Amino acid sequence: xxxxxxxxxxxxxxxxxxxxxxxxxxxxxxxxxxxxxxxxxxxxxxxxxxxxxxxxxxxxxxxxxxxxxxxxxxxxxxxxxxxxxxxxxxxxxxxxxxxxxxxxxxxxxxxxxxxxxxxxxxxxxxxxxxxxxxxxxxxxxxxxxxxxxxxxxxxxxxxxxxxxxxxxxxxxxxxxxxxxxxxxxxxxxxxxxxxxxxxxxxxxxxxxxxxxxxxxxxxxxxxxxxxxxxxxxxxxxxxxxxxxxxxxxxxxxxxxxxxxxxxxxxxxxxxxxxxxxxxxxxxxxxxxxxxxxxxxxxxxxxxxxxxxxxxxxxxxxxxxxxxxxxxxxxxxxxxxxxxxxxxxxxxxxxxxxxxxxxxxxxxxxxxxxxxxxxxxxxxxxxxxxxxxxxxxxxxxxxxxxxxxxxxxxxxxxxxxxxxxxxxxxxxxxxxxxxxxxxxxxxxxxxxxxxxxxxxxxxxxxxxxxxxxxxxxxxxxxxxxxxxxxxxxxxxxxxxxxxxxxxxxxxxxxxxxxxxxxxxxxxxxxxxx
Ligand SMILES: Cc1cc2nc3c(=O)[nH]c(=O)nc-3n(C[C@H](O)[C@H](O)[C@H](O)COP(=O)(O)O)c2cc1C
Numbered sequence: 001x002x003x004x005x006x007x008x009x010x011x012x013x014x015x016x017x018x019x020x021x022x023x024x025x026x027x028x029x030x031x032x033x034x035x036x037x038x039x040x041x042x043x044x045x046x047x048x049x050x051x052x053x054x055x056x057x058x059x060x061x062x063x064x065x066x067x068x069x070x071x072x073x074x075x076x077x078x079x080x081x082x083x084x085x086x087x088x089x090x091x092x093x094x095x096x097x098x099x100x101x102x103x104x105x106x107x108x109x110x111x112x113x114x115x116x117x118x119x120x121x122x123x124x125x126x127x128x129x130x131x132x133x134x135x136x137x138x139x140x141x142x143x144x145x146x147x148x149x150x151x152x153x154x155x156x157x158x159x160x161x162x163x164x165x166x167x168x169x170x171x172x173x174x175x176x177x178x179x180x181x182x183x184x185x186x187x188x189x190x191x192x193x194x195x196x197x198x199x200x201x202x203x204x205x206x207x208x209x210x211x212x213x214x215x216x217x218x219x220x221x222x223x224x225x226x227x228x229x230x231x232x233x234x235x236x237x238x239x240x241x242x243x244x245x246x247x248x249x250x251x252x253x254x255x256x257x258x259x260x261x262x263x264x265x266x267x268x269x270x271x272x273x274x275x276x277x278x279x280x281x282x283x284x285x286x287x288x289x290x291x292x293x294x295x296x297x298x299x300x301x302x303x304x305x306x307x308x309x310x311x312x313x314x315x316x317x318x319x320x321x322x323x324x325x326x327x328x329x330x331x332x333x334x335x336x337x338x339x340x341x342x343x344x345x346x347x348x349x350x351x352x353x354x355x356x357x358x359x360x361x362x363x364x365x366x367x368x369x370x371x372x373x374x375x376x377x378x379x380x381x382x383x384x385x386x387x388x389x390x391x392x393x394x395x396x397x398x399x400x401x402x403x404x405x406x407x408x409x410x411x412x413x414x415x416x417x418x419x420x421x422x423x424x425x426x427x428x429x430x431x432x433x434x435x436x437x438x439x440x441x442x443x444x445x446x447x448x449x450x451x452x453x454x455x456x457x458x459x460x461x462x463x464x465x466x467x468x469x470x471x472x473x474x475x476x477x478x479x480x481x482x483x484x485x486x487x488x489x490x491x492x493x494x495x496x497x498x499x500x501x502x503x504x505x506x507x508x509x510x511x512x513x514x515x516x517x518x519x520x521x522x523x524x525x526x527x528x
Contacts, residue, residue, distance in 0.1 A: 023305060028118075033146040040135045044106045046266055048113070052331060052336050056261045058230070059280035063255030063307030064287030065316045070374040074359035084364045085350070089324060090185045090247070091222050092156035095125035097318060099254075099367060101305050101328035102129030102160040102188055102227070105136065105146035116335040116342050116409040118148035118155070124346045126475060127156035127324065130190055133178040134165055140181070149183040158225065159184035163191050164203045166212035172219035181220050186223040186247065189213060196230055198267075198276050219247030222489070226253035229259050230306050231286030233294040238300070248301035250326055251293050252284025256307025257329040270337045291416070294321035295498050305376050311352020318353075318365055319374035376416075376528060383528060385413035389521045393429065393512035396454070397445040397483070400510040401436050402521065416498040418527010423490040425522060428480035428486035428514040436507040438469055448513075452482040480514040487511060495527055 001347070015323045018071045050056060087095040100117050104110035110131065121128040131147050149157060161175065179187050196202030217224045226233075226241050227250030238249050260279035269272045283407075284292075286306040293302050304317035305326030316324045327349075334342040362368035393400060406422055424431045434440070459478020464470055491508060494501040502508075510521055 004201055004416070012242040028285065041107050043130070043266075043316040044104060044110060044135075047262060048104060048107075048109055048332065048336075050262050050265045051257065051332050054261075054265050056257050056259040056265070056329070058261070058283065058307070060257065061254050061281045061283060061285055063253065063309070063313065064285030065307075065313045068287065068316050068320070068374055069377065070312075070319075070356065070360050071303055071497075073361040073373060076358055078358060078361050078363050080354070080358045082363065083354050085353060085357070087323065087365055089156055092127070092154070092185060094123070094127055094156060094324075097322070097324045098124075098314065098346070098349065098353075099127040099129060099155065099156075099158075099303060099305070099324050099326040100331045101250075101326040102131055102158065102190065103328055104131035105133065106131065106142050107145060111145035113332065113335045114146065114148050115337050117331060117338060118151035118348050120331075120335075120342045121155040123154040123343065124350065125154065126346065129158040129326070130160050130182060130184070131191070132160050132162055133182070134161060134170070137170065137174055137178055138246075142182060143227065147182055148227055148454075156186075157184045158186050158188045159181065160188045160190060162196075162203070163189040163192075163209055163213060163226065164196060164206055166209060166216065167205050167207070168203060172216055175216050175220055176222075179220070184222070186225055187216070187220060187281050188225045188250070189216065190227050190229055190486050191231045191233070191257065193231045194279060194282065195229060195263060198260055198263040198279070207430065210240055213241070213246065213335065214244040217247075223247035224248055225303070226388050227303070227305070228253060230257050231259075231282055232286065232306065233293065234284060234289070235296040238293040238302075239296050242297055242300045247320060248303055248323070249293065249297075250303035250305055251286065251289040252302075252326070253286030253289040253306035256305075256309070258282075287316070288414075290317060290320050290322055291527050292498070311349040314349060314353050314354055315356035315368065316374060319360075319371050321369060343503055381528070382418070382526060383413075383415050385415060385525045387412070387523045389523060391510060391519045392516070393510070393519050394516050395512060396480070396515055397448050398512045399436075399441045399444065400512065401507050402510050403502070403508045406508055406523055409431070410495060410500060410525055411498070413525040415495065415525045415527045418495050418525065419494050420493045420500055421490060421524040421526070422493070422508055423522045423524070425509060425520045426489075428477055428484050429519045430484050430511040430513060431489060431491050431521065432487050432509050432511055433491050433502075433506050434494075434509060435505040436509075437505075446485075448483050454479045475514060477514045483513045487513075495525065 087094050087097045104113055119130055136142050159179045175187055193206050196204050217270050224246050225248040226246050230252055232253035233251045241249050258280055260276045264273055264276035301323045303324045304322035304327055308325055308327045317325045334345040358367050360371055360373040370470045387403050410420055422431050461478035462476040
């Protein structure tokens with residue numbers, strides 16, 4: 001999904017108007033602004049031009065929202081005019097949960113775009129992020145290309161910095177200075193590791209950043225938001241960020257603007273171009289990211305962005321748990337076409353959101369969030385996913401905790417609600433759920449030894465000459481089979497919202513009842 005209907009119709013217009021707008025100042029020019037670091041200004045100008053003129057969409061991955069659809073409600077029991085899309089964030093009231101994501105600053109084109117977008121968010125009462133303020137910290141003379149507070153006195157405004165700058169001498173004081181210069185309500189730190197890796201001389205040392213982000217959260221005195229730039233933030237990182245003290249996470253998933261594609265258009269060497277092209281399909285789709293983030297953080301503030309291309313995507317993102325929905329590329333292209341186009345785009349998407357809420361009978365964002373009327377297409381049919389896990393076991397009556405491997409297989413299955421069946425393909429290796437406590441595991445071993453002792457000549461199965469078709473390396477393991485019969489080949493667990501419903505102490509064990517060897521465990525996930 002690259003453009004919505006509006007974008008499709010208007011793309012060529014935007015592109016030509018956008019390039020005219022840029023060409024007035026020279027293709028890579030900065031509109032007469034003098035900058036100490038011309039490289040940054042020209043990179044910013046390149047980014048705007050490429051995003052307006054070229055195909056920068058991710059390839060082979062979409063935002064994931066097409067897999068969801070709303071179930072129409074013919075009797076909404078709601079007055080369309082009474083639908084409330086408003087929300088509050090960081091002390092500002094928004095008329096609708098829409099954020100124009102962080103984009104630009106530092107050049108004359110950027111100044112005009114920022115002002116256009118600021119007028120839109122002021123009139124429509126939305127939120128707006130500014131582009132990375134690194135250049136502004138270095139050159140305070142560029143303030144008017146970023147500062148839009150005068151144009152949007154009531155809007156929620158977000159300052160922005162690359163998180164990696166925290167490894168390059170930027171500290172809490174610089175972050176505070178940036179927020180103060182822009183009269184911003186919060187600071188966004190962006191994670192763009194892959195983009196830096198693809199840029200010549202990019203800042204690629206991301207070591208120790210989590211601790212530095214925590215320091216900014218602690219010392220800034222304003223909310224800190226961490227975002228990606230279009231490859232998504234996986235749930236384990238979302239948890240780490242909230243633990244570090246961030247006030248909101250913008251998952252900025254894949255399926256929209258691809259920064260490897262943007263950088264590809266700036267690269268001249270053919271082989272480097274191919275390196276960038278390899279990442280056109282990289283990342284976690286926005287819908288998947290959002291659901292996973294919400295699963296690990298039921299109450300954290302989550303912003304969904306990345307490939308949001310119409311008002312229905314906005315409604316779906318809220319339904320899947322977002323507090324706010326961010327859009328970058330489409331607003332850039334609209335702003336390049338002028339105030340009117342940008343204001344119309346905001347108007348259109350707010351109206352689509354309002355009517356979509358009406359269509360599912362949701363009076364407020366709280367009612368839309370988590371509505372059962374937003375269904376995954378697999379909800380209509382049951383999915384079945386099977387994986388085989390292979391282990392090299394040790395010893396006899398040894399317990400191998402395979403819980404994390406099963407959880408990973410469940411995650412890979414994409415199934416969120418249903419059943420997980422864990423099955424051992426062997427007659428002397430069992431699957432059981434119990435507690436992983438060392439002394440208890442010793443108790444189990446001794447218990448099995450007492451019930452079915454090894455090697456006491458009591459097992460007819462070990463009387464090899466009486467059996468037919470026995471391989472030469474057949475072990476004397478009658479006791480192992482008897483133990484297995486007391487245990488089981490499998491366990492079945494409920495799967496709820498992507499998580500196995502295990503109790504606090506419950507772990508899944510593969511129990512070796514014979515001797516060290518290769519064992520296969522089948523994990524079958526059934527559900528939607
Ligand atoms: C021209 C342009 C410049 C951008 N600059 C920044 C930036 O300075 N800081 C940032 O965090 N994200 C930046 N982004 C990334 C967006 O905020 C957003 O995460 C990404 O484009 C995905 O959203 P989209 O698919 O709606 O475009 C920029 C995007 C565009 C289109």
